[in-house]
Amino acid sequence: xxxxxxxxxxxxxxxxxQLELTAEEKQLFTKQLADILDYAEQLQAVDTSGVPxxxxxxxxxxxxxxxxxPSLAIDEAVGNAPDPASAxxxxxxxxxxx
Amino acid sequence: MLQSTASAIREDVASxxxxxxxxxxxFLDRTTAVNAALNxxxxxxxxxxxxxxxxxxxxxxxxxxxxxxxxxxxxIKDNLCVRGMTTTASSRILEHFVPPYDATVVARLxxxxxxxxxxxxxDEFAMGSSNENSAFGPxxxxxxxxxxPGGSSGGSAAAVxxxxxxxxxxxxxxxxxxxxxxxxxxxxxxxxxxxVSRYGLLAFASSLDQIGPFTHTVRDAALALSAIAGADPSDxxxxxxxxxxxxxxxxxxxxxLRIGVPRAFVADGVDAxxxxxxDAAIGTLRGSGAQLVDIELPHARYAIPVYYLVATAEASSxxxxxxxxxxxxxxxxxxxxxxxxxxxxxxxxxFGAEVKRRIMxxxxxxxxxxxxAYYLKAQQVRTLVRQDYQQAFEKVDVIAMPTSPIxxxxxxxxxxxxxxxxxxxxxxxxxxxxxxxxxSVPCGFSEGHLPVGLQLTGRMFDExxxxxxxDAYERETDWHAQAPAI
Numbered sequence: 001x002x003x004x005x006x007x008x009x010x011x012x013x014x015x016x017x018q019l020e021l022t023a024e025e026k027q028l029f030t031k032q033l034a035d036i037l038d039y040a041e042q043l044q045a046v047d048t049s050g051v052p053x054x055x056x057x058x059x060x061x062x063x064x065x066x067x068x069x070p071s072l073a074i075d076e077a078v079g080n081a082p083d084p085a086s087a088x089x090x091x092x093x094x095x096x097x098x
Numbered sequence: 099m100l101q102s103t104a105s106a107i108r109e110d111v112a113s114x115x116x117x118x119x120x121x122x123x124x125f126l127d128r129t130t131a132v133n134a135a136l137n138x139x140x141x142x143x144x145x146x147x148x149x150x151x152x153x154x155x156x157x158x159x160x161x162x163x164x165x166x167x168x169x170x171x172x173x174i175k176d177n178l179c180v181r182g183m184t185t186t187a188s189s190r191i192l193e194h195f196v197p198p199y200d201a202t203v204v205a206r207l208x209x210x211x212x213x214x215x216x217x218x219x220x221d222e223f224a225m226g227s228s229n230e231n232s233a234f235g236p237x238x239x240x241x242x243x244x245x246x247p248g249g250s251s252g253g254s255a256a257a258v259x260x261x262x263x264x265x266x267x268x269x270x271x272x273x274x275x276x277x278x279x280x281x282x283x284x285x286x287x288x289x290x291x292x293x294v295s296r297y298g299l300l301a302f303a304s305s306l307d308q309i310g311p312f313t314h315t316v317r318d319a320a321l322a323l324s325a326i327a328g329a330d331p332s333d334x335x336x337x338x339x340x341x342x343x344x345x346x347x348x349x350x351x352x353x354x355l356r357i358g359v360p361r362a363f364v365a366d367g368v369d370a371x372x373x374x375x376x377d378a379a380i381g382t383l384r385g386s387g388a389q390l391v392d393i394e395l396p397h398a399r400y401a402i403p404v405y406y407l408v409a410t411a412e413a414s415s416x417x418x419x420x421x422x423x424x425x426x427x428x429x430x431x432x433x434x435x436x437x438x439x440x441x442x443x444x445x446x447x448x449f450g451a452e453v454k455r456r457i458m459x460x461x462x463x464x465x466x467x468x469x470x471a472y473y474l475k476a477q478q479v480r481t482l483v484r485q486d487y488q489q490a491f492e493k494v495d496v497i498a499m500p501t502s503p504i505x506x507x508x509x510x511x512x513x514x515x516x517x518x519x520x521x522x523x524x525x526x527x528x529x530x531x532x533x534x535x536x537x538s539v540p541c542g543f544s545e546g547h548l549p550v551g552l553q554l555t556g557r558m559f560d561e562x563x564x565x566x567x568x569d570a571y572e573r574e575t576d577w578h579a580q581a582p583a584i
Contacts, residue, residue: 009462010458013461013462013465016461016465017445017457017458019442019446019454020445020446025446028451032517035515036459036516036520037472040403040406040407040476042400043404043407043475043479044471046397046400046475048475048479053478053481054477054480054481054531055477056304057292058292058533061334062336062338064331072198076198080195080424081423081424082423082427083428091424094436094439
């Protein structure tokens with residue numbers, strides 16, 4: 001299925017991934033992703049009927065008590081914002097509607 | 099002093115034979131002298147390091163007990179957060195990011211009185227096998243400056259090899275500690291998944307990422323692991339397994355230890371010089387009393403496609419957080435752009451090509467219609483890769499392979515073809531898929547005096563046996579003591 005990867009497929013994936021690719025990137029990635037997916041096709045030959053999936057290699061995650069503990073101060077939490085808001089403790093974003 | 103191990107420096111500082119400030123100054127001077135050629139560091143924090151060293155000396159003078167890494171200069175891969183120290187993951191998107199907190203491993207090194215001297219260059223977000231994906235330029239191999247130091251922790255490996263620091267931390271998702279350690283002729287340890295907290299590591303693939311040390315000796319790696327390992331309330335995947343004093347397991351005795359060699363798996367595509375060094379290395383282990391046992395890892399040849407589907411899927415999710423809102427770079431292409439345009443332009447402009455390629459691949463394999471065929475299939479084959487190891491470890495205690503099938507290649511040689519670059523990870527990725535601890539130790543040189551690494555893999559949470567085998571090998575050889583002529 002991967003050998004049929006098209007520029008339109010790449011555009012669809014880029015939209016899902018929130019990446020505004022250039023025309024050159026779309027061409028390049030179409031070829032490179034098809035190569036990688038073709039290589040991954042070899043997995044289809046492995047018999048995995050009845051084989052469970054491994055998402056991680058540990059048993060149950062370790063839990064901790066749901067207890068209060070110190071957190072970052074607000075000015076530290078927003079200190080790396082690329083566009084600090086004029087009011088303290090906020091992030092500024094471009095308009096969402098329109 | 100520059101040739102000293104971390105263990106020796108700690109003893110000298112604790113006994114007062116040398117001051118922590120003298121040690122710190124010597125390694126900082128060395129770093130300044132060679133970094134223009136190597137580009138191993140994104141940031142050198144001289145003032146902060148000297149102040150910390152002075153504080154250690156003051157505490158010693160006051161009769162206080164010093165930590166197990168007192169005065170040891172340490173270089174930190176630039177994907178690990180250090181409070182107040184710019185942490186970029188070698189990406190434009192985090193070029194000016196200053197973490198407001200320490201990674202757990204950084205806090206534990208500080209508690210052991212190690213002295214951070216700077217942040218090391220790496221592939222962007224640890225995605226790469228050559229360090230050529232850094233936004234700040236490639237690191238050069240101290241043994242041959244036209245060649246790669248390996249990746250993604252290339253700066254950490256080069257820093258230790260070039261004697262800028264006796265200890266560095268890296269992260270290993272598919273070989274990113276072991277392969278550069280092999281390429282640079284130093285020791286590199288990837289602990290068992292869950293052995294070391296990942297809190298404060300900028301996540302790449304959360305089910306595979308693990309932090310570990312680069313050192314000159316196995317003993318130093320054991321010392322560093324004991325210092326950074328153990329449960330952490332900030333990481334639900336950090337195991338509560340007891341952390342032994344790993345250095346105490348280095349008895350030098352491997353008589354009767356069963357070392358598995360997957361002969362069929364390592365038969366093809368291995369450089370002649372690497373092959374010769376590997377064969378000699380397992381001969382040395384046998385000479386020390388180990389028993390070599392032929393084993394099969396029938397699914398290991400699928401580890402590369404499994405890895406690149408699983409790791410990119412996880413990466414596409416983890417890197418969704420870089421959106422130009424809360425931290426990092428924001429596109430300013432158009433002041434009237436809306437929110438979605440800002441996201442997608444920020445990400446296109448802020449990420450490098452390999453990171454975008456992996457986000458795209460991961461998004462694709464997780465998308466509707468392809469999930470079962472790629473992602474789920476890869477997770478099932480991951481189970482088979484794990485089971486191969488479980489069966490092998492019923493017969494053997496440790497498994498030996500070359501770290502990399504090839505010696506360090508020339509910068510630029512493989513950048514045009516991502517798939518060819520991925521194939522170089524053939525011997526390292528399966529330990530991550532199975533969660534197993536693995537170490538690379540220097541085992542000789544191939545043609546052109548290029549370092550070769552021997553990789554040993556152990557059972558889950560059995561770093562003690564793994565380190566004992568590696569240390570026993572090291573005792574019979576002097577590869578680890580050789581230094582590049584930079």
